[in-house]
Amino acid sequence: MSERAFKGVFPYLVSPIDDRGAVKTDVMGRLVDHVIASGVHGLTPLGSTGEFAYLTWDQRVQVVAATLEANAGRVPVTAGIAATTTVEACRQAAAFEAMGVDGIVAVMDAYFPIPEDGVVAYFSAIAEAVSCPVVMYTNPNFQRSDLTLSAIDRLADIPNIRYIKDASTNTGRLLSIIEMTGDRLQVFAASSHIPAAVMLIGGVGWMAGPACLIPAESVNLYELCVADRWEEAMAAQRRLWRVNQVFAKYSLAACVKGGLEMMGFEVGPPLAPQPALDDAGRAEVRRALEAAGVL
Numbered sequence: 001m002s003e004r005a006f007k008g009v010f011p012y013l014v015s016p017i018d019d020r021g022a023v024k025t026d027v028m029g030r031l032v033d034h035v036i037a038s039g040v041h042g043l044t045p046l047g048s049t050g051e052f053a054y055l056t057w058d059q060r061v062q063v064v065a066a067t068l069e070a071n072a073g074r075v076p077v078t079a080g081i082a083a084t085t086t087v088e089a090c091r092q093a094a095a096f097e098a099m100g101v102d103g104i105v106a107v108m109d110a111y112f113p114i115p116e117d118g119v120v121a122y123f124s125a126i127a128e129a130v131s132c133p134v135v136m137y138t139n140p141n142f143q144r145s146d147l148t149l150s151a152i153d154r155l156a157d158i159p160n161i162r163y164i165k166d167a168s169t170n171t172g173r174l175l176s177i178i179e180m181t182g183d184r185l186q187v188f189a190a191s192s193h194i195p196a197a198v199m200l201i202g203g204v205g206w207m208a209g210p211a212c213l214i215p216a217e218s219v220n221l222y223e224l225c226v227a228d229r230w231e232e233a234m235a236a237q238r239r240l241w242r243v244n245q246v247f248a249k250y251s252l253a254a255c256v257k258g259g260l261e262m263m264g265f266e267v268g269p270p271l272a273p274q275p276a277l278d279d280a281g282r283a284e285v286r287r288a289l290e291a292a293g294v295l
Helices: 025-037 057-071 086-099 116-129 149-155 171-184 195-200 215-226 230-249 252-262 279-291
Strands: 008-011 078-083 103-108 134-138 161-166 186-189 205-208
Touching (some): 086 116, 103 116, 116 149, 171 186, 195 230, 205 215, 230 252
Parallel strands (some): 103 134, 134 161, 161 186
């Protein structure tokens, strides 16, 4: 595994699972080829869009293995890990690094709230368990124990914790992180933020599920931002924002999987007990994709 800087568009890949619980490796391969051909800069299996919370450990391993095989070293792969115990999180991270991933995207599962020192200890242990770069993932909408600004500041001093993906919806918080950590930590936007705005304030890219559906359009937006072509970037952003608005209204996995099915990828429905899109949801996702120029 060679170390590569992470920047640009990293789609959070869906996990296509068949009725027997096995990963559809052929579908995963087609999806990986599609997004790479569209110009994405990296891949993240087992993010929120990948339904990691609904998968067994064996299924998670299959998803990462299928992603690595299909990718064949073309772009960096950052695999998601999550656990309620520090020991299990470290085990997952070490196992995926041994499989050949380029980085780890780490999130904390918590049943009971964890104090700041416990949160810092959790992410510190993960960083110590691997030699590859670690992306901290914070999503306060789904977490009982969030990464506070002071915790982020402490963790940014750990050499291989180099990135953070923040899904707080608070873009001002991202600016605070950027100002506070300087060159110690790079910031990725989530689908809950306006990517062009995050790039404007100093972000390095976008890690999100919608990029599975609109990879080329997401890459174009990123390239416009990097080139400081902000008027064109905002025109592109306005076209794409409708996709994000649909995601905020319906289940994330249902939206991405439903949209991919419309595009000819047989990824299947979201894993039970998550509901699939209803007729109104499918129609709205279709309209959003048509407006983005995908369908």
